[in-house]
Amino acid sequence: MLKWMLAAGAAALAITAPVAAQKGHGGGKEHGQQAQGQKGGGAKAERGNRGGGNDKAMRGPQRVERQKVVQRDDRRGQGQMRAKSDNRGRGNAKADRGGPDRVMVRDDRGRDTRVVRFDRRDDDFHFVPRWNDRGLVRGFVDGCPPGLAKKGTGCMPPGLAKKVVGTALPAALVGNMLAGPYRSWYRDNDDYFYRWDDDYIYRVRRDGGLIDALFPYANRDYYYYPVGMSYPLDYNYYNVPYQYQSFYPDGGDYWYRYGDGAIYQVNPSNGLISGISALLTGNPFAVGQPLPVGYGMYNVPFAYRDRYYDTPDAWYRYNDGYIYRVDPTTQLITAVIDALV
Amino acid sequence: MSLNKLTIAAAMAATLALGACNQKGGDTAPKSEAAKDAAGDATIAAGLGDATKFAAAAKSTGLDATLAGPGPYTVLVPTDAAFDKLPAGALDTLMKDEGRQELTGILTYHILPGAILADDIGKAIDAGKGKALLATMAGGTLTATKEGDAIVISDGAGTKAKILGSDEKRSNGVIHRIDAVMMPS
Numbered sequence: 462m463l464k465w466m467l468a469a470g471a472a473a474l475a476i477t478a479p480v481a482a483q484k485g486h487g488g489g490k491e492h493g494q495q496a497q498g499q500k501g502g503g504a505k506a507e508r509g510n511r512g513g514g515n516d517k518a519m520r521g522p523q524r525v526e527r528q529k530v531v532q533r534d535d536r537r538g539q540g541q542m543r544a545k546s547d548n549r550g551r552g553n554a555k556a557d558r559g560g561p562d563r564v565m566v567r568d569d570r571g572r573d574t575r576v577v578r579f580d581r582r583d584d585d586f587h588f589v590p591r592w593n594d595r596g597l598v599r600g601f602v603d604g605c606p607p608g609l610a611k612k613g614t615g616c617m618p619p620g621l622a623k624k625v626v627g628t629a630l631p632a633a634l635v636g637n638m639l640a641g642p643y644r645s646w647y648r649d650n651d652d653y654f655y656r657w658d659d660d661y662i663y664r665v666r667r668d669g670g671l672i673d674a675l676f677p678y679a680n681r682d683y684y685y686y687p688v689g690m691s692y693p694l695d696y697n698y699y700n701v702p703y704q705y706q707s708f709y710p711d712g713g714d715y716w717y718r719y720g721d722g723a724i725y726q727v728n729p730s731n732g733l734i735s736g737i738s739a740l741l742t743g744n745p746f747a748v749g750q751p752l753p754v755g756y757g758m759y760n761v762p763f764a765y766r767d768r769y770y771d772t773p774d775a776w777y778r779y780n781d782g783y784i785y786r787v788d789p790t791t792q793l794i795t796a797v798i799d800a801l802v
Numbered sequence: 803m804s805l806n807k808l809t810i811a812a813a814m815a816a817t818l819a820l821g822a823c824n825q826k827g828g829d830t831a832p833k834s835e836a837a838k839d840a841a842g843d844a845t846i847a848a849g850l851g852d853a854t855k856f857a858a859a860a861k862s863t864g865l866d867a868t869l870a871g872p873g874p875y876t877v878l879v880p881t882d883a884a885f886d887k888l889p890a891g892a893l894d895t896l897m898k899d900e901g902r903q904e905l906t907g908i909l910t911y912h913i914l915p916g917a918i919l920a921d922d923i924g925k926a927i928d929a930g931k932g933k934a935l936l937a938t939m940a941g942g943t944l945t946a947t948k949e950g951d952a953i954v955i956s957d958g959a960g961t962k963a964k965i966l967g968s969d970e971k972r973s974n975g976v977i978h979r980i981d982a983v984m985m986p987s
Contacts (some may be wrong), residue, residue, distance in 0.1 A: 682941030683907035683986050688864035689899065708872055722910075722939060726867060736867035737906075740875070740939040742915050755937025758926035758946075760916025762874045763971065779874070779916035801872070 623695055626672050630665045634658055641745045642781065643678060645797065646702035664698070674698035680722040680743040691732045692718050692725060702741070704782030704800045709738055741781045752778065752785075752792045765799065844973035845870045846877055853979065855885040855893065856909075862897055863906040868913075873974035875939075876918040878955060880983045884963070888983055910940040911957070911986050917976050919969045923953050942986055955980060959987035 634656045639647055647655040647662060653673065656663050664674040676696040686692065699711040700719045709717035709724055716727040717738060724739040744753040756778045761769050769777035769784055776787040777798075786796040847869035850857040856879050860866045869877065885893055896905040914936055923946050926934035936944040936955070945956045953965045963982035970977040 685906040687902035736864035755943045759922040
């Protein structure tokens with residue numbers, strides 16, 4: 462019963478939440494005790510790093526019916542996200558009154574409201590990061606500005622993630638097979654299977670049926686963990702997508718962790734992110750879905766161009782380790798036809 | 803062509819076979835090492851050349867590892883002169899620790915998935931009756947148009963950058979040099 466909604470027409474990139482950069486900032490002193498391999502858990506993190514929240518801001522106008530777009534940025538946690546216009550004297554919260562083309566859009570569960578901008582040029586929604594004299598403003602969660610959160614002061618309440626690991630998968634999720642691009646990124650096998658809910662992908666060990674790992678799966682636009690900060694302990698599990706596992710295996714000199722559109726290289730001795738090994742778009746490529754916005758140009762890697770080239774009957778597009786065939790007329794993805802392994 | 807179909811079928815069979823063996827990477831040297839050796843000096847990271855400010859920014863954000871990895875990516879690399887056009891002090895601020903997150907978002911706005919040649923962009927612009935949208939790693943899109951023969955890229959704020967020179971094919975993608983920095987807006 463999965464709310465992975467896709468655009469009827471405009472497909473793609475759209476609604477994202479201006480969630481702050483608080484993710485992954487806590488627990489800066491508590492690492493190095495992580496077990497290697499898949500059970501990165503056992504975290505002592507008091508500070509979960511939860512993104513998202515429930516924005517109680519006012520409901521937007523007429524754009525609500527255009528709700529059915531990809532929730533690329535759908536990170537909900539325990540925190541409360543204040544309305545962007547709420548400046549509680551924190552000194553650096555910026556009111557976002559927006560312009561005439563900025564709306565608050567509420568999703569169909571009525572839980573979340575996001576600030577989006579309706580781009581009249583191409584009938585699409587865009588996340589609206591703003592540039593001010595301090596830099597790129599992403600908005601705040603619980604009023605925590607990014608700088609404060611980075612110091613690990615636990616601006617967000619402790620996460621519940623660690624409490625979930627080791628428990629049984631809730632019955633309601635048993636049928637929630639992965640969909641969209643994640644279906645090919647995280648594949649059920651003899652030892653594990655993957656299920657998801659609105660916030661996380663869960664890896665469940667078949668033997669015993671207990672949750673072995675979890676991690677958030679939605680990407681926040683323009684958001685990356687900065688190099689030098691600690692990878693969030695709550696999600697410290699090997700979660701490199703399948704097609705990249707041979708490049709970034711588990712159990713080597715580095716930990717590799719996927720999050721927010723990047724595969725991060727983490728130093729096991731201190732848990733700090735030392736680099737970004739790969740970038741992924743996380744765009745919703747899947748057979749039967751429309752080609753996402755922004756892939757009108759042929760982009761197949763050179764080694765595959767002699768085999769997969771555009772004709773009036775078939776287009777080929779590369780994304781996140783796979784090549785997809787697209788029907789040019791319907792713009793629907795018709796096949797996943799190769800992987801870069 | 804039947805030969806082509808056969809090749810595709812073989813590729814699919816091979817892919818399925820690989821899929822079945824889901825190894826967790828351990829006993830042989832990780833592919834990244836072999837790939838790195840093979841790519842060596844031919845990666846995007848190694849080919850930045852005169853774009854010293856972009857290279858420094860990539861290093862600061864850890865994206866130098868990305869651009870040396872398997873990719874493939876298409877990178878719109880602003881020249882040093884392009885960075886000089888930013889407001890005074892902006893780049894310095896971004897290069898600091900507290901600016902790193904923002905800088906990462908800006909740089910990934912210049913990185914596109916796959917290998918895209920100028921010609922590919924041109925065809926998409928023509929098919930789009932004068933405009934094409936380019937998906938970026940950062941999540942937003944850039945807009946491509948033509949001005950004469952030149953391809954012009956615009957960001958959300960309308961800042962325009964021209965693609966200079968010709969395609970620079972690298973082992974893990976393509977570099978296009980541009981004369982302005984694109985900003986998420």
